[in-house]
Amino acid sequence: MSQPTSQPDSYDPHAIVDKWLIAWAERGSFAANGLLSDERPDGRPPRYIVSMFSYPSGDLHMGHAEVYSISDAFARFSRLRGHNVLNPIGWDSFGLPAENAAFKRNLDPSVWTYDNIAMQAESFRRLGVSFDWSTRFHTSDPEYYRWNQWLFLKLYDNDLAYRKAAPVNWCPVDQTVLANEQVIQGKCERCGSDVEQRNLTQWFFRTSRYAQRLLDDMAQLEGKWPNEILTMQRNWIGRSEGAHIDFEIEGRAEPVRVFSTRPDTLFGATFFVVAADADLADELCTDDRREEFETYRKQVRASTDIERMATDRPKTGVFLGRYAINPLSGERIPVYAADYVLAHYGTGAIMAVPAHDQRDLDFARAQGLPVRIVVDTGEPAPAETGVAAAGDGVLVNSGEFDGLSKDDAITATSVRLRELGHGEATVTYRLRDWLLSRQRFWGTPIPIIHCPSCGEVKVPLEDLPLRLPTSGYELRPRGGKSPLESAEDWVAVPCPSCGGAARRDTDTMDTFVDSSWYFLRYPNPDYEDGPFDPAGVKRWLPADEYIGGKEHATGHLMYSRFLTKALYDLGMVGFTEPFTKLTCQGQVIMAGKAMSKSLGNLVNLQDQLAQFGPDAVRVTMLFAGPPEDDVDWADVSPTGSVKWLTRVWRLSGDVAASRDGAGDQAVRKQVHRLIDDATTLMENKRLNVVIARLMELTSVLRKAVDSGPGASDPAVREGAEALVRMLSCFAPFTAEEAWSRLGHTSLVDEAGWPEVDSALLVQETTTCVVQVSGKVRDRLEVAPDIPEDELRELALASGKVAAALQGAGVSKVIVRAPGLVNVVPMKG
């Protein structure tokens, strides 16, 4: 006896992969239609679904599988629902690891990079992600980074890019400066070494100019972006309301401006503090205090960021030998230099009000400075308790402002300062300008030439792209010098302006520049007349869905929002926010521990794929919980996913050709209820619950085949086909295979999302719960459209209700037809 060979008799998740990859490729299933045309010849509305692009650090890992399983489910759902979907892929392929790998192996960084890209592309393909591959690009391609340079020059022309000397975060191991966002707890995000402060001349983008708009425009994102991300951005921007106050300094022509959130406490300022590492401290220091100050400053500069950030360390500082004059009281107060005041926040100087600010109080107590209460808060005396009185209260010891409440006094002092020309109400932000220079090789060269006579000169647009040198450079970091500096032939150029000998800027751009606009280029990655094609951007953007990790909350997402606003102001895009909706997927962890390169990958994606197949891995990821939750691989069961997919596969083979007619009504009702449910859940991105509904549908159909109306009932076929169509969002290979086993020669990808017959959702009877004092005492089968009166009578007639009432009278009956009646007994 031999089995017929046309259909295999067991589900093999691996054997079905190639077959459908070829079928999809041949059909061009995932190509967006009309990338640039605003005409919509097929009438399908466009929908742009973007996942954060991939960094080619090696092969794909579990985290990639998580993100792209989610975005692919969105994309496939949208396609089934009749949208023209653009689901693009690209690579964020500049960056440090390529260089590190390169000098470890003595290779060109591009070799490692493009090898990894090739490997990832093939892994993506085999995972069955429905990308439109024609959109593909890599940020390390000169055709792409050319436009980084173009944008840089555009921002430069509009005073949004500038160079200045600034204290910067310097990583001694990676030998480069780091953005604020790349410093975690005083350590380099990448290598973990202690970050040092260095004073270097660096390029910046003026993100701070957009601080208020970045805050205001969050109104557009409310409810569409995760709350958590919006909160993180708000914290990061750090808006702070208060006043600028100008203090005259004895022996200095110009007053010194400070910022305070508590101008109401101005009369309580008993000393003045300047950041020890600010130029101002150096300037204000008198000769007879010079030696003491220099010693102190040396000590401050030697301390690491870690030491600086310990908030419980004692306050230190030195008197500078000078006095400042309180602009309202005229009081003369001493000026100190201390390291608890930060040079780069506000103006780098403060008025110190020890009675009402904890830090100032700590310093005053350490230095024996006076503490004067100016707001009566009812708290114990700060000078004795050591606890500043930060509460609300009424002003005292404050001249004309005595008796005002704290809030009124904030306004009144601000107004008075303005009248006197000594200050005004103002707002400051924590958000700083974006430091984008990197002393690294594998990045976009900055298109500026430094000429001894002309200064900064732009590389002419027709010379772009300014390519990286291909030889003559030394990759290894050498004491803070950029690798590009060693490429002498590349660096030495004639000045485009005067023709004299000049030198190229040798820094490269932060890779976050690359990723802050890539989503604009996908619709036309070959566009040559600008960074992005206006027609494509008009057609697809802003992106309908953006999916990626929340670790990018204050970095990439903020930069992308900033750049979009800048481009809007320059008239290049017609919107101010790039991503309409945002989904931030959780991490894949193992037994409570994050997986990372340093800790070793506890679970390897390729192993999982080899064991369970791409569909089961995808289903496992999505079924584990809500997309934004972490997936603990120790809590989930890829075996269970394989089991379910096998059940669907087997069912698809068991369903026979249908008899005529609509089929079993009870089965149809269950099927349509589940389709309806799954549809709503899918629209709300409740992917884990959708899968639960599909599992339920699988069981319904299994029972219908085995012990219900049977395999040839039309309702069973209808249900099986609906199941397989919905399944194609999550397990595309299995779904195609099952669709074919159901007798179709077309692709399930083109079959559409099942329609719900709403007539089938109507129930003939429904269960009404009858409560007494909120506790369920009886259930009644009633018509769904039963009138309230009738239902009330029915409920009151119930013997179980009477029993529960125990003879007590009825004080009230709440009727919520048709589902619920609550009988409230009389008290007593």
Added chain:
RNA sequence: GCCCCCGUAGCCCAACUGGCAGAGGCAGCCCCCUUAAAAGGGGUGGAGUGCCGGUUCGAAUCCGGUCGGGGGCACCA
């Protein structure tokens, strides 16, 4: 220190605007098939929602407090 989110069966998770606490999975238990064992198929028990209080006819859901967990910002004036 300031701010945000979350606590539901042994575990992961459901429960539409307050209205029957359980959809799904894992593990467990029972049965069937087969077996050297397993895989496979079918079935099944199990929590009153961290804790205290409030609002309400009715609270997992709203409010206040508290405990526990996770996260963001942080000498930011």
